[in-house]
Amino acid sequence: MNSPKKIPALGYALLGLLHGKPASGYDLRKIFSSTSMKSYSDSPGAIYPALGRLQKQGLIRGTIEEGAGMRRRQVFRVTAKGLAEIKKWIARPVTRDDMVRGPQEVILRFAFSEMVAGPAASVELLRSLEAALQLYVSSLNVELKAMPAMMPTSGRLAFECGVGGNQALLDWTRYALAAYEQKKGGRS
Amino acid sequence: MNSPKKIPALGYALLGLLHGKPASGYDLRKIFSSTSMKSYSDSPGAIYPALGRLQKQGLIRGTIEEGAGMRRRQVFRVTAKGLAEIKKWIARPVTRDDMVRGPQEVILRFAFSEMVAGPAASVELLRSLEAALQLYVSSLNVELKAMPAMMPTSGRLAFECGVGGNQALLDWTRYALAAYEQKKGGRS
DNA sequence: TATGACATGTAATCTGTTACATGATTAG
DNA sequence: CTAATCATGTAACAGATTACATGTCATA
Numbered sequence: 092m093n094s095p096k097k098i099p100a101l102g103y104a105l106l107g108l109l110h111g112k113p114a115s116g117y118d119l120r121k122i123f124s125s126t127s128m129k130s131y132s133d134s135p136g137a138i139y140p141a142l143g144r145l146q147k148q149g150l151i152r153g154t155i156e157e158g159a160g161m162r163r164r165q166v167f168r169v170t171a172k173g174l175a176e177i178k179k180w181i182a183r184p185v186t187r188d189d190m191v192r193g194p195q196e197v198i199l200r201f202a203f204s205e206m207v208a209g210p211a212a213s214v215e216l217l218r219s220l221e222a223a224l225q226l227y228v229s230s231l232n233v234e235l236k237a238m239p240a241m242m243p244t245s246g247r248l249a250f251e252c253g254v255g256g257n258q259a260l261l262d263w264t265r266y267a268l269a270a271y272e273q274k275k276g277g278r279s
Numbered sequence: 280m281n282s283p284k285k286i287p288a289l290g291y292a293l294l295g296l297l298h299g300k301p302a303s304g305y306d307l308r309k310i311f312s313s314t315s316m317k318s319y320s321d322s323p324g325a326i327y328p329a330l331g332r333l334q335k336q337g338l339i340r341g342t343i344e345e346g347a348g349m350r351r352r353q354v355f356r357v358t359a360k361g362l363a364e365i366k367k368w369i370a371r372p373v374t375r376d377d378m379v380r381g382p383q384e385v386i387l388r389f390a391f392s393e394m395v396a397g398p399a400a401s402v403e404l405l406r407s408l409e410a411a412l413q414l415y416v417s418s419l420n421v422e423l424k425a426m427p428a429m430m431p432t433s434g435r436l437a438f439e440c441g442v443g444g445n446q447a448l449l450d451w452t453r454y455a456l457a458a459y460e461q462k463k464g465g466r467s
Numbered sequence: 468t469a470t471g472a473c474a475t476g477t478a479a480t481c482t483g484t485t486a487c488a489t490g491a492t493t494a495g
Numbered sequence: 496c497t498a499a500t501c502a503t504g505t506a507a508c509a510g511a512t513t514a515c516a517t518g519t520c521a522t523a
Binding site for chain 1: 422450462
């Protein structure tokens with residue numbers, strides 16, 4: 092029942108998926124291995140212990156289904172406490188560290204944001220991401236210009252890859268914001 | 280001295296840096312914390328054990344420097360065996376799994392490739408990356424078109440982010456290849 | 468002489484990987 | 496009946512994080 096623990100990325104991925112639809116450990120493994128969420132582990136040694144931890148923290152609750160002509164399976168659902176935890180996760184402002192570690196976790200937060208907390212939360216997250224990216228990209232550009240000219244070509248190109256990747260992400264962020272603006276406009 | 284063990288990404292990052300210039304654990308920590316390689320841990324609890332493992336495998340060798348008026352420090356150098364290991368790592372063909380896990384490790388390989396194995400190896404790696412990315416991007420596009428239309432906006436946008444990021448990476452790969460072509464042409 | 472940066476490490480804990488183990492149900 | 500798939504889990508191990516521990520050297 093201890094809530095104030097740090098939840099790893101896999102835990103949030105599980106919470107988000109379970110919020111969308113209650114599922115068993117096996118269902119979740121199939122999602123990770125068959126869809127484009129393959130960056131998360133689909134191994135039972137990762138998922139079952141993770142589900143156990145989430146349950147111990149009171150964020151999900153599993154109920155064993157054992158109907159006739161059915162295999163025994165335990166279906167997990169997000170509790171009210173779990174939902175609050177996801178919302179807090181989504182509402183976190185995007186930091187520079189988030190950018191350094193790579194955008195995957197922020198994008199995961201965004202992917203769940205609309206279902207969990209509504210379009211306003213999605214837009215909020217995008218704005219925070221845009222701000223963080225602007226600073227990050229410009230600092231990378233400063234670093235790029237300061238790089239010694241005698242550096243090997245591949246080193247410089249690799250750095251440019253990082254700059255370009257973050258710039259592409261920034262472009263996407265603005266594109267996504269525009270999509271929400273349009274959606275809003277279309278409704279009114 | 281056991282060589283046929285799996286080396287984690289941090290180990291290769293250390294090997295590559297040490298190949299460029301012999302350094303102590305503290306030097307390496309500073310590189311990770313001050314330059315744009317912040318995605319790797321700069322904590323002593325990660326780096327010193329990693330250096331110890333590499334040394335036990337015979338890939339690096341540390342010598343204690345203790346001159347007068349100098350603090351004691353252990354400087355590590357890559358051995359011949361270590362160099363062979365980096366080369367093997369760089370020459371690995373790029374797989375689909377490399378793309379799923381994210382391009383960071385492949386880009387790291389590329390960053391070191393020129394210093395360690397020469398421009399021909401860099402070009403070879405880029406070609407392998409280009410081939411892997413073409414397949415990966417087109418399969419993502421197929422998945423995108425097959426996505427149910429009723430999906431929440433943020434889910435679809437997040438997926439598009441992944442597609443766009445990989446497309447940007449593909450563009451960069453071609454740009455890098457062109458840079459090497461030009462370099463070659465400029466010399467002849 | 469005391470403060471802070473240099474330099475190296477260890478210990479506890481957590482998470483993920485790999486591999487193994489178990490049993491139920493369905494298809495051939 | 497037997498093989499494959501469904502569904503769940505455990506055990507041993509490797510690696511990273513966090514926090515702590517130790518001692519040197521320069522400088523104020």
